Amino acid sequence: MPSEKKTLVLGASDNPERYSCLAIERLRSHGHPVVAVGRKNAGVRDVEISKDKPEHTDVDTVTLYLNPANQKEYYDYILSLNPKRIIFNPGTENPELEELAAAKDIRTMEACTLVMLSTGQY
Numbered sequence: 001m002p003s004e005k006k007t008l009v010l011g012a013s014d015n016p017e018r019y020s021c022l023a024i025e026r027l028r029s030h031g032h033p034v035v036a037v038g039r040k041n042a043g044v045r046d047v048e049i050s051k052d053k054p055e056h057t058d059v060d061t062v063t064l065y066l067n068p069a070n071q072k073e074y075y076d077y078i079l080s081l082n083p084k085r086i087i088f089n090p091g092t093e094n095p096e097l098e099e100l101a102a103a104k105d106i107r108t109m110e111a112c113t114l115v116m117l118s119t120g121q122y
Contacts, residue, residue, distance in 0.1 A: 005032050005122065006058050008081065010074060011065030011092075012036035012049045019089065020065035023113045030117055035059065037074075053077045063087040063113045068094040079104055087111055 007027050012020045020036075024044040027034050035056055036049040043049060053074070059081040064071065071078075071094055078086065079100060085107040088094060098108045116122040 005060035006056070007032050007034050007061045007063055008056070008059050008078075008083070009034060009036045009063055009065065010078070011070070012038035012042075012044070013065075014038075014042035014044050014049060018065070019114065023063060023065070023089075023117075026114060026117045030122065032122075056081055059083045061085050061087060064089055064092040064094075066092060068092065068097070071097055075100060079106070082106070085109060087113055087116070089113055 009020055009024055012024060015021055021044055024034055024036055024047050028045050028047065034047045035054060036047050037053060038049040041049060041051050060083060062078050062081065062083045064087065075097060083106060086101050088108065088110045089112055093110050101108050
């Protein structure tokens with residue numbers, strides 16, 4: 001099994017019809033530790049979704065489920081985590097945040113976390 005990649009799901013929801021909820025479930029089933037931030041405190045499986053911006057020092061990946069306008073308030077937070085990569089899921093593409101990440105040597109990808117997990121590319 002590939003190494004665990006601690007992942008922040010930003011725009012997390014406990015609604016099973018939302019892709020962010022599916023991503024949390026699939027990340028956990030693949031053995032990845034998950035931190036989740038959303039609009040309300042909730043939970044999915046063993047993962048708590050927080051409204052706050054919890055501090056972490058070991059985040060490998062930030063996967064986005066927020067449209068670009070809603071990402072702005074999280075720019076400093078995302079960059080402060082110094083992740084190795086940021087995944088822009090479909091509908092979250094954001095050239096401004098990609099530039100800010102590149103300036104900090106954070107790799108960005110326009111991809112789908114669910115597809116990456118199902119094809120072994122995560």
